[in-house]
Amino acid sequence: xxxxxxxxxxxxxLRAKGIKPSVIRIKVLQYLLxxxxxxxxxxxxxxxxxxxxxLSKTSIYNTLKALNSKGMIMEIMTPGGEIRYDGYPARHxxxxxxxxxxxxxxxxxxxTCLTHGTEGLKVTEEAVYLKGYCKKCSEKLKxxxxxx
Amino acid sequence: xxxxxxxxxxxxxLRAKGIKPSVIRIKVLQYLLxxxxxxxxxxxxxxxxxxxxxLSKTSIYNTLKALNSKGMIMEIMTPGGEIRYDGYPARHxxxxxxxxxxxxxxxxxxxTCLTHGTEGLKVTEEAVYLKGYCKKCSEKLKxxxxxx
DNA sequence: TACAATTTTGTAATCAATACAATTTACAAC
DNA sequence: GTTGTAAATTGTATTGATTACAAAATTGTA
Numbered sequence: 001x002x003x004x005x006x007x008x009x010x011x012x013x014l015r016a017k018g019i020k021p022s023v024i025r026i027k028v029l030q031y032l033l034x035x036x037x038x039x040x041x042x043x044x045x046x047x048x049x050x051x052x053x054x055l056s057k058t059s060i061y062n063t064l065k066a067l068n069s070k071g072m073i074m075e076i077m078t079p080g081g082e083i084r085y086d087g088y089p090a091r092h093x094x095x096x097x098x099x100x101x102x103x104x105x106x107x108x109x110x111x112t113c114l115t116h117g118t119e120g121l122k123v124t125e126e127a128v129y130l131k132g133y134c135k136k137c138s139e140k141l142k143x144x145x146x147x148x
Numbered sequence: 149x150x151x152x153x154x155x156x157x158x159x160x161x162l163r164a165k166g167i168k169p170s171v172i173r174i175k176v177l178q179y180l181l182x183x184x185x186x187x188x189x190x191x192x193x194x195x196x197x198x199x200x201x202x203l204s205k206t207s208i209y210n211t212l213k214a215l216n217s218k219g220m221i222m223e224i225m226t227p228g229g230e231i232r233y234d235g236y237p238a239r240h241x242x243x244x245x246x247x248x249x250x251x252x253x254x255x256x257x258x259x260t261c262l263t264h265g266t267e268g269l270k271v272t273e274e275a276v277y278l279k280g281y282c283k284k285c286s287e288k289l290k291x292x293x294x295x296x
Numbered sequence: 297t298a299c300a301a302t303t304t305t306g307t308a309a310t311c312a313a314t315a316c317a318a319t320t321t322a323c324a325a326c
Numbered sequence: 327g328t329t330g331t332a333a334a335t336t337g338t339a340t341t342g343a344t345t346a347c348a349a350a351a352t353t354g355t356a
Contacts, residue, residue: 022303022353041343054351056305061344077225081313082343095269106265110258117254120283121243127277129225135268170322170334189312202320204336209313229344230312 005033017070027051028063032073032087038094038103040084076103079131093128099137106130153181165218175199176211180221180235186242186251188232224251227279241276247285254278 010030011021019025027048032039035047045060064085067073074086076094084103086094093106108128133141158178159169167173175196180187183195193208212233215221222234224242232251234242241254256276281289 020302020353024304054305058306058345059304062304075227077227077229079223079225081225081229081231083229092265095266095271098272104265104269117240117252118243118278120286121252121278121280122286123243123278123280124246125279127279129275129277130266130269130271131273131275132269132271138268138270168322168333172335202336206314206337207335210335 005030013072017072019066019070019072024048024052024055024059025063025066028060029067029072029087032067032085036087036105038076038084038086040082044085077127077129078103091126093130095130095132095134097134097137098131099133099141102134104134153178161220165220167214167218167220172196172200172203172207173211173214176208177215177220177235180215180233184235184253186224186232186234188230192233225275225277226251239274241278243278243280243282245282245285246279247281247289250282252282 007026007030010026010033014021014025014029028044031044031047037043039047041057041060041064044064045055045057048060049055064073068075068085071089072087074089076084076086078084078096078101079098080101086105088105091108093108095104095106096102097104132138155174155178158174158181162169162173162177176192179192179195185191187195189205189208189212192212193203193205196208197203212221216223216233219237220235222237224232224234226232226244226249227246228249234253236253239256241256243252243254244250245252280286
């Protein structure tokens, strides 16, 4: 479990960014803050459906779009083309396991070392993705290689 | 126009990676080597359709998947979720214009400065994306801001 | 309570990508 | 040259995430 955040605090954060804090918007943001698994839209939808039985998936899409446009969350593009979400938009990289699809945060120490090609460009966002195999999956692969 | 590459040379490159050089595979690779615009599948398809009237889009998908699996090309994930392709898989970053969708190569000088979170991970690929506005689009935005 | 604005819902549509069977082509053996 | 088999290519159907949009529900306020 992640550090608890009260719905009041979550509402204040939304208001501070100019988003009216509805129940759905509070719950979506709170879900992302408390479940740092970089969930897909459908994962968030299914989790919140338990608490809000009338919930529609369009509301999740709308809410995530609003939160993202205000910089409160981050979009992560997966190799499968599915978008995943991160409630902590501070600068860091994302590792993705090509086998199980898990996404893991990785710290970045220095500013990106761009040399040339940026002349005239207005860079507003930076995203660093690493791909490979997580600990569990790389161990499984070793075992299956030994067998074959 | 980019430096010309003969179909013979392109065929040799394919053979060297264990891909039998068919007409389609040669033309797709050659298109990516000669048109450094990071095209989408559909862009490649429409361009080659002029030369191969019976071409099917599935063949483009199949070919790109084969070339990518052998590390001969690079996949680029766009914010819109569309996959674009780069015929030069050497290490570099990609800048994407959020307005016009253009993708531009940017050099990276240092190795990625990962600090912690990589313990136990087998990292096989790294992708650095920059987003923002290209020269033309940022100039247009300035003008429209002045008007409003 | 009534009204307007906003939010939420739910269905239909979009579109890139995939699955897969049918067709065609390449190529070696005879 | 013909035959046969494997590989490549085609084309249609399907999938699945995302968007569009209008109807319904909710909120806040006069």
